[in-house]
Amino acid sequence: MADISTQFQTWYTRRTGLVIDPKSLIGKHEPDAFPDAELAWNFLFTPGFFRTVPVMKDSQHIIAELNKKYEVFIVSAAMEFPQSLPEKIDWLKEHFVFISWKQIVFCGSKSVIKGDCMIDDYVRNLEPFDGEKLLYTAPHNQLIEWHDRVNNWQEVGERLLL
């Protein structure tokens, strides 16, 4: 739902003037993909970074529909970046008004989460999960082989709403 990769590119260009070729991000953990990896890594601790992340295309109306049909939880591995927590709550309040505080989970490790279906862009989050595991395509995971992928929110809708 949050397009972190685009946010990294936008902030990097704003700080350095360099425009990053999106292809150069493929298969790499975001901060490491940039010429100055430390600068990019520090974005994660900078006030405003998470608060202003762009919303992914179609995520709002697809998640609104999922929320009518299923018990939806927004689970964010946020604990490494404490200042991001209130920013993520405010971001959700702004862009996903139909998600109540009861549906939000912040954790360090997602291994403690149970449910029927998890959509995530990290294999390390999906692996310990007991239910259906959909890998949401992001530049960093494009080279990973995974049995079940979704490439955009339209595809999530086709999988879970029809």
Add this chain to the structure above:
Amino acid sequence: MADISTQFQTWYTRRTGLVIDPKSLIGKHEPDAFPDAELAWNFLFTPGFFRTVPVMKDSQHIIAELNKKYEVFIVSAAMEFPQSLPEKIDWLKEHFVFISWKQIVFCGSKSVIKGDCMIDDYVRNLEPFDGEKLLYTAPHNQLIEWHDRVNNWQEVGERLLL
């Protein structure tokens, strides 16, 4: 681990001068147990309330031992009070230095949590859990019948460490 009931009494006395009989809290949700319930309820949104909660007797060394024997997660239903999130992280860092950010979970509802054993003072948190469910005695739950109670951290140690 956090003695919220004592914190409510301390803050209430500090604000009003009234000393509350602990027996008057039995069987009641904390804010409702105080003569001025709105004042007590507002503590939950006041900076510093969660940051300065007293640590329960024996919780530090018992949880340190549990942490050696088991995979421990600290799961806090914190999402209703967003300002409490960074305060709770700082509180854990100060009093439970052996707990890493990877072991912390903040949620609105604990129904999304899986594990082998949950210790909690609210039946509503224990009920949807699939594993062993230990009700940790607190004034508000003393009148509730429950099959499996622990009254203090020593008893938790006797149950899970021997």
